[in-house]
Every structure is written in C-alpha cells, then in structure tokens.
Amino acid sequence: MKEKACGLDLHKKFILAAIIDQGGTTVEHRFSRTQTDLFALRDWVLFHDCEVVACESTSDYWIQVYDLFVGKIPVIVGNARDIKAISHKKTDIIDAIWIAKLALHDLIPASRIPDPETRDLRSLIRLRKFLVEKRTDLKNQVHHILDSCLFRLSTVFSDIFGKSGMLILTGVTDGKSIAEILATLPVRTRKRSEEIQSILETTLPELAIIRMQCCLNLIKELDNQIETLMQRVHQCVARQTRLLRILTSVPGIGYIAAVTLIAEIGNFTNFSSGDKLASWVGLVPTVNQSADHLRMGAITKRGSRTARWILVEIAQAAVRTRSSRFHAFFTRKVGVIGFSKAIVAVARKIVTILWHLVVNDEEYEETEGNRKQEIRIPKAKQPKFLTLNEMFRILAEANIFLKQSDPHGGG
Structure with missing residues (x-):
C-alpha cells in the first residue's frame, strides 16, 4: 500500500x-x-x-x-x-x-500511454483529418454558391473539384470568356462542350464570384498543407511496410485508413485479444445486469474517437464489396438490427480480425489463395544530405556574401 x-x-x-x-x-x-x-x-x-x-x-x-x-x-x-x-x-x-x-488506494485504472513516435504520428493524422473536414466545408460552400445562382456544374461532373471542374471554376473566377474556358479543357471533356457551354452562359453575380474565388484559394492552400503533412506521415511509417501490407489486405482499408489505425491503436500486441481491442476502441455494448435481468445497451464509445470513426468508415466501404464476407455478414444483420447497428457490428468484426492478422503476421484472404490486390504504399521523400565538401562550399559562399558592403549605405 x-x-x-x-x-x-x-x-x-x-x-x-x-x-x-x-x-x-x-x-x-x-x-x-x-x-x-x-x-x-x-x-x-x-x-x-x-x-x-x-x-x-x-x-x-x-x-x-x-x-x-x-x-x-x-x-x-x-x-x-x-x-x-x-x-x-x-x-x-x-x-x-x-x-x-x-x-x-490504487483505484484508478491506468490509461494506455502510446510511445512518443506514435503520439507524433497521431497528432499528424488528427490534424490532417481536421484540415480535410475544413476543406470539405469549403467545397460544400462552393456547391451552395453555384446552386443558389443556378450554375448547375454538378449535373455534368460528378466531382466539380476534379481537373476539368477546377479549370472551369478557375476560368470563371478569372473572368475568361466561354471560348477560352472550353479551350483549356482536356479533349475528352470537350465532347460535352454543348452541355458545359449552356451552363457557362449562366451569369454569376460579382459577389458570388468573389466568394467562390475566396473558397477556391483556401481549398488550394489546404491541399498544399495536407500534402505537406502526408509527406511527414510517409516518413513516420516508412519502417512499417509489413504492417501496412497486412492492414491494407482487408477489404475497405486503403493507405489513409491504415496509417490512421497505426496512429490511433499503435502496438496491436499490447492487447491480449481482439475483443480487448474492440473494447478499448469502444465498439462493444454497455452491459447492465441485475439478478436475472441482463440488458445490452448502446456501444460504450470509450477510447479513441478517431479510431472508432475510421473503423466505421472502413466497415461502410467493406460492405460495398459484394464478394466479401463482410457484405454477407452485413446483409444478415441489417434486416434484424437496422443499418447503423449492422455497420457497427461489421466494424467490430473488422477490428477483431485486424488484431488476429497483425499478431499472427498474416494477410487477409477471402478464400484460400484469393487476396485483395495490393495497394500502392507511397514512399517517403528522403531529405537531401550534404557532403562535407558541399557544406564547406556553402559556408564559404555565405562568408563572401556577409563581407560585401551594403549598396544602400548600410556599411
């Protein structure tokens, strides 16, 4: 004591x-x-x-x-x-x-503390998530501006922020003519020039153009910042290629989802079972028991909110793969407990499977010999290392520059 x-x-x-x-x-x-x-x-x-x-x-x-x-x-x-x-x-x-x-009196259950490297990766991933959400808000604002002005660009492009869509939006905000905007589009997109031209004939108010230009500039800046963060993320997970291969072998898990799981969960072997991991993530139901009465309530939602969010996103992607076991499991559950609870059940199933795969160093297979196509894992850009001679040359040039007199009379 x-x-x-x-x-x-x-x-x-x-x-x-x-x-x-x-x-x-x-x-x-x-x-x-x-x-x-x-x-x-x-x-x-x-x-x-x-x-x-x-x-x-x-x-x-x-x-x-x-x-x-x-x-x-x-x-x-x-x-x-x-x-x-x-x-x-x-x-x-x-x-x-x-x-x-x-x-x-030893009455506080100790929380699980990740190592400094995992904490750093987690901070990067959570900041990326925050920036992506802000970028989505800005894109929704652009959609709102266009729809309110009857500029129905979304009827032609499924994603107006793709290459062709951005060329049109940038052309409109820059004040280009319809012919100039159409000339910048890829050949494949020009096949729909009549539809695009009918949309471009809609006049946008000056204030709408200013608002849209502001949103587009912020979206471009956020794209650059997100790319900068991802370069650092690539460096953080560069030595965990095998773990990334295991995680991305599961349907619904891409590179971003895999690095998010690594950042939020850390070392999978810290948990004694997949059920313990599911409990830590908060994907298990609350239990209220008294005498012979047992009531299973909503999930506990303890642990990492980001981990729980990405697992639900993974589950929604996995059930869309019709040939997967997750789709079959979801189909059996959805008619009994409803869509939302069925998705959560799939998420819990996935996290327990992930624990088994990582602990046993195995990749996921739907059937024997039938594996998901490997996802390309980006390589980290290694910083350039200078040789000793290059360092001396840079220092010598800096010394010459510092000895030069100020042409404006600064001495």
Missing part, C-alpha cells in the same frame, strides 16, 4: 496539485502551465516523497505532465469517467484531492 500520493487537476492555464497521505493530511499548491512552473511542480512532488502521481487524460494537457515525471516516479493517467468525484460540491481542489485519494 502506498503511503503518499499526488493528484493533479489539469487546466489550460494552470495545474492544481494535492498531496495526501494515509493519515489524511493534505498539501495543496497551484502551478501555472509554464515550463518553469512545470519543473517546480516536479521538484515539489519529489520533495514531498510522493510514491505516485495521477491525473485525468484531459485533452493533450496530460502529455507534458507524463513526460515530466516518467522515469522518476510512477504516473497514472486515468479516464475522466473512472475518476468522477462523488461530492455535493465541485471545486478544483476537491477534484485534485479526490484523484490523490484514488491513486493512494
């Missing part, structure tokens, strides 16, 4: 720390979320001879605290649902003392 524990109530701008011992004596202190105060927090905890530090997994605030203490004192990062205080009052100091009490 521990003699002394520290509980931390984490906030955006400050941390409230409380230390409690077996006799019930408490010591509290408030620290700012600055680098100096974080080191002061560590020294304060170590000075009081605490045997464990505990905190909630609040946003990303716990990461700096975890890295601060790891290797020096045991750190428990717990789910907020498991640490909720039972009190008629709620204050920061009550929360910190309650966390310390739970840690003192």
Whole structure:
C-alpha cells in the first residue's frame, strides 16, 4: 500500500496539485502551465516523497505532465469517467484531492500511454483529418454558391473539384470568356462542350464570384498543407511496410485508413485479444445486469474517437464489396438490427480480425489463395544530405556574401 500520493487537476492555464497521505493530511499548491512552473511542480512532488502521481487524460494537457515525471516516479493517467468525484460540491481542489485519494488506494485504472513516435504520428493524422473536414466545408460552400445562382456544374461532373471542374471554376473566377474556358479543357471533356457551354452562359453575380474565388484559394492552400503533412506521415511509417501490407489486405482499408489505425491503436500486441481491442476502441455494448435481468445497451464509445470513426468508415466501404464476407455478414444483420447497428457490428468484426492478422503476421484472404490486390504504399521523400565538401562550399559562399558592403549605405 502506498503511503503518499499526488493528484493533479489539469487546466489550460494552470495545474492544481494535492498531496495526501494515509493519515489524511493534505498539501495543496497551484502551478501555472509554464515550463518553469512545470519543473517546480516536479521538484515539489519529489520533495514531498510522493510514491505516485495521477491525473485525468484531459485533452493533450496530460502529455507534458507524463513526460515530466516518467522515469522518476510512477504516473497514472486515468479516464475522466473512472475518476468522477462523488461530492455535493465541485471545486478544483476537491477534484485534485479526490484523484490523490484514488491513486493512494490504487483505484484508478491506468490509461494506455502510446510511445512518443506514435503520439507524433497521431497528432499528424488528427490534424490532417481536421484540415480535410475544413476543406470539405469549403467545397460544400462552393456547391451552395453555384446552386443558389443556378450554375448547375454538378449535373455534368460528378466531382466539380476534379481537373476539368477546377479549370472551369478557375476560368470563371478569372473572368475568361466561354471560348477560352472550353479551350483549356482536356479533349475528352470537350465532347460535352454543348452541355458545359449552356451552363457557362449562366451569369454569376460579382459577389458570388468573389466568394467562390475566396473558397477556391483556401481549398488550394489546404491541399498544399495536407500534402505537406502526408509527406511527414510517409516518413513516420516508412519502417512499417509489413504492417501496412497486412492492414491494407482487408477489404475497405486503403493507405489513409491504415496509417490512421497505426496512429490511433499503435502496438496491436499490447492487447491480449481482439475483443480487448474492440473494447478499448469502444465498439462493444454497455452491459447492465441485475439478478436475472441482463440488458445490452448502446456501444460504450470509450477510447479513441478517431479510431472508432475510421473503423466505421472502413466497415461502410467493406460492405460495398459484394464478394466479401463482410457484405454477407452485413446483409444478415441489417434486416434484424437496422443499418447503423449492422455497420457497427461489421466494424467490430473488422477490428477483431485486424488484431488476429497483425499478431499472427498474416494477410487477409477471402478464400484460400484469393487476396485483395495490393495497394500502392507511397514512399517517403528522403531529405537531401550534404557532403562535407558541399557544406564547406556553402559556408564559404555565405562568408563572401556577409563581407560585401551594403549598396544602400548600410556599411
């Protein structure tokens, strides 16, 4: 049994720390979320001879605290649902003392902490997801502008943001004539020039053009930023080619879905079974049992929200593959439990299969010898390394440049 524990109530701008011992004596202190105060927090905890530090997994605030203490004192990062205080009052100091009490008696289930490399990859993937969602919002705004002006470009192109669609939209915002816009289109698209011309004859108001140009510029910038992020992602997963091959062998999983699973789940072997992994992701039902009454409720939705989201997306893609076992499984379930629950059931089935494949180093096969066509895995662009002679040459040129006098009289 521990003699002394520290509980931390984490906030955006400050941390409230409380230390409690077996006799019930408490010591509290408030620290700012600055680098100096974080080191002061560590020294304060170590000075009081605490045997464990505990905190909630609040946003990303716990990461700096975890890295601060790891290797020096045991750190428990717990789910907020498991640490909720039972009190008629709620204050920061009550929360910190309650966390310390739970840690003192080993009553906080420790959350799974990924390694730094996985955390970095996860931050990249989540930022990419955020940017893609913003890009989608902008594309929907462009659709709204065009539809409100009766500019029905979507009746000709399934994706107006493809190559031909973007040439037309850019031409319209640049003020080009109909003939000039048609001349820029690929030969294959010109076969539908009559339909396109009838749409281009619709006059767009000046304000609509300004709004659309603003959206298109932002979409292009987001495309560039997403591409930059993906180059870094390629570098992060460059040594995990085998794992990518295993994951992408499953129907519905492409490269983006595979790297998202790697980022969110990390090491699959940390889980003792596929069911444990499904439970961690939050794809298992809640259970309420009393005497002879057993009620299975909605899924728990614990764990990574992003992992749960991508697994549902994978399930929806997998059931569209009519020759797959997932489609057959979905067809059996959908008539009984409905579309949404059937998709979640497929997602859970997929995550348990993924665990088995990764742990046993196997690729998915529908039938013996019948494998999904391999997906091309992008290669990371390696940064250029300079030789020693090249470095000396660059330094010499920089030295010559610095010795030159300022032509504007700067000396």
